[in-house]
Amino acid sequence: MTGIRAAARKEISAEIKRLARVQIASKGAANLSLREIAREMQMASSAMYRYFDSRDQLLTELIVENYDNIADSVEKADAKCARDDIRSRWMAMAESLRTWALRHPSDYGLIFGTPVPGYAAPPDTVDPGRRYTNVLLRLLVDAHVAGYVATVDIPPAKGFVKEYKHVQSNLGISLPDEMLLAGLAAWAAMFGAISFELFGHVDQVFVNPGTHYSALAHMLGEQLLGISN
């Protein structure tokens, strides 16, 4: 019954990942050491390679898990709100993003930090990597259907309409360009703000970054998405 070994494999893989996360949180991904993990597990360092092809592959698997975790978090926050309460949903997901990031700073850093040059995400990492964004996209669609109109101007730049046709198709949605532009702008602002905070670029600026962040989310919801209530 393909049992004892498969079970052990699961446990050991999980323990390796757990210890890897601990190390990354305290020393950074660059200083993650498979040998140290092996030592902590009282195993030979070479045994690690029975579970992960390489250090990089371990990191990749952690990244995929992180994508799933942040998506879970945002989806859950969104799901708690009444479907037609667009404004609350936006605020909930914005807050959940930052909350997750603050609770798991090194996990956030692993996802949204500098990748290795030339790094091509393995095919099975791209789907999880889109989940968290899909939550936003569903919100935009719902907002549009509910009659909200993004109060932004499409710029007169040639090529914009064409580009956004591609974007809509790539994202598998169909929205007014205004709404999509507003949504992507708000999205970029939230992640920009979180990265600034987590990566230490505004330490000397804010006393309570959360206050600013909430104001940002509120203001962008009103001003860009047009979901003022």
Added chain:
Amino acid sequence: MTGIRAAARKEISAEIKRLARVQIASKGAANLSLREIAREMQMASSAMYRYFDSRDQLLTELIVENYDNIADSVEKADAKCARDDIRSRWMAMAESLRTWALRHPSDYGLIFGTPVPGYAAPPDTVDPGRRYTNVLLRLLVDAHVAGYVATVDIPPAKGFVKEYKHVQSNLGISLPDEMLLAGLAAWAAMFGAISFELFGHVDQVFVNPGTHYSALAHMLGEQLLGISN
């Protein structure tokens, strides 16, 4: 006359940094190797430590240079515009940010990527790290003085006004909170967008990221900063 040695020191330091940048661009900061640099320079690896206390210190010096470079770039772009042409100045600095980042992706990644956990920026790195943001702040002040009004709403959250008093004081400016909030939002959005693009999070979304970026800058200038022309 304290000559031959001081001159050599400058040259060698510069060459080390140059080779370090090449390595970082091709293999990432995590894989930067002092020994490899020494090999390329036909020197003993221990000689590197006559010029830099450690690998981390080399990286820190590169970061400071990068801060200076991006600030130079933004300042120069801004300086090319008529002082009273707020809108052009905003667009010029937004574009120059992305242009610089695309031209020096690994340098951008070094600055805005995940820092080592617990990393405390050495005192002499914090000033250069503010220069590029000061360009934005000066623009906001000029816009305010010129009579532009940010068309955004301050959220009714308790604590916001107090927080923003601190922010204004920390940044050494005095602006309507609306303008400051709008400015920081736009700033976060631009950096969020650039990081998304450079770190590979929107590869499957955009065909011409630049088109979207310009639209973003244009739209945020109009919609948030109120500098529609």
Added chain:
DNA sequence: ACGTTATTGTGAGCAGTGCTCACAATAACG
């Protein structure tokens, strides 16, 4: 139930890393 096969763990070993240190050469300075 038994023999074959595939999986797991081992320890030695290779090539690489950052960094230190005693030492020699030499430019800079009083």
Added chain:
DNA sequence: CGTTATTGTGAGCACTGCTCACAATAACGT
């Protein structure tokens, strides 16, 4: 011109990722 401080050297330490031949053993087919 002699002393001092700076620069470069090579050996060496402790560490890393990763490979490989080998032994133990769970899983599977007959």
